[in-house]
Amino acid sequence: MEYAVGAVVGILIGGAVGFFFDRLRRGEAYQTRDRIVEDAKKEAENIRTSGELAFEKELLDRRKEVEKE
Structure with missing residues (x-):
């Protein structure tokens, strides 16, 4: 059970960091x-x-040419 909670927390943190760097x-x-x-x-x-x-x-x-003529 602890591994599952750790995995979920890791995924959430990784997603947040990825989102931040993508926005940057x-x-x-x-x-x-x-x-x-x-x-x-x-x-x-x-x-x-x-x-x-x-x-x-x-x-x-x-105009200068025309004025000369």
């Missing part, structure tokens, strides 16, 4: 995911801004 691992994965998404958003914003600046420069260059 998943938490790190979610943090990594969030960081990657945030970096991608920043990069997309930089690309968009760069494209807008290039467009504005091209527009100004063409």
Whole structure:
């Protein structure tokens, strides 16, 4: 009987420890995911801004050409 109680207690403790480490691992994965998404958003914003600046420069260059003519 004592072995059965010890086994049940061991299983419960092992399950609790496993649950804790699984939550810890998943938490790190979610943090990594969030960081990657945030970096991608920043990069997309930089690309968009760069494209807008290039467009504005091209527009100004063409206006200057038209004014020269």
